[in-house]
Every structure is written in structure tokens, then in C-alpha cells.
Amino acid sequence: MLYQLYDALLTSPLIQQKVENRIKFYEYPPTDNMEGVYIVIDPLATPRPGDYADNKPMTDEYFYQIEVWSQSLEDTQCVAKEVRIIMTEVVGFSPYGDGIDEYEPETAIFRDARRYIGKEYIVEI
Numbered sequence: 001m002l003y004q005l006y007d008a009l010l011t012s013p014l015i016q017q018k019v020e021n022r023i024k025f026y027e028y029p030p031t032d033n034m035e036g037v038y039i040v041i042d043p044l045a046t047p048r049p050g051d052y053a054d055n056k057p058m059t060d061e062y063f064y065q066i067e068v069w070s071q072s073l074e075d076t077q078c079v080a081k082e083v084r085i086i087m088t089e090v091v092g093f094s095p096y097g098d099g100i101d102e103y104e105p106e107t108a109i110f111r112d113a114r115r116y117i118g119k120e121y122i123v124e125i
Helices: 002-009 013-018 073-090
Strands: 023-025 038-043 048-053 056-070 100-104 109-121
Touching: 002 023, 002 038, 002 073, 013 073, 056 073, 073 109
Parallel strands: 023 038
Antiparallel strands: 038 056, 048 056, 056 109, 100 109
């Protein structure tokens, strides 16, 4: 699912332009000399089976936090909005709970973190 999210995010011309190849899984950007906009995809839980039929799971449920980091408030906000649109309209996930919108004065970095939950149907071979 991580690579599906990665590929979905790269369908956006805005993300291609602003983020380029700075979409990361699990790892956070360097804060000492940050340049550009970063997206961090962070799984918050392992996939959970759901939607049972005949006592067999039909779906896996995923729970992700997606963060946008940059030294530009405008870039952070516009990329975070684009991520939300892609996660809801393209991937089909729903926003979950509260997010984080913060500024770190020591590093001059803006961070927008939002959580999403969604399902993927299991395909049996």
C-alpha cells in the first residue's frame, strides 16, 4: 500500500513540481539544511483485516499519517491540501481525527500532519 500511496501522490503536477523525489516512508527530512518540500508517509498501525464473509476477511484496513514539511508556510499549506484531495478522491481514504499544524522556530520549519484511514479489498489468487 505504501507504493500505491506514493504513486497516487505523484499523479499530481503540483506535487511533482514542489516535492519532486522527496516523498519518504518512515524517515523524516534533515532539519539542519532543509531545502524544498518533503512528504513523509508514516504507517501508524499494521493492516487490520475487516469486512468478513464466510469467516474470511475481505479487506485490509490501513491507518496512515502523512506529513508535509517545508520552510515555506505557503508551500506547506498548498501541498498538504493537495495531499488531502488525493487521499480522499483518488485513493478513497477518509480523514481521521485531528491533524497537526505547527511551526518550529528553532529550525524555521512548518509541518502539517494529517491522518487517513481506508480499506483495500483483498484479492485471492
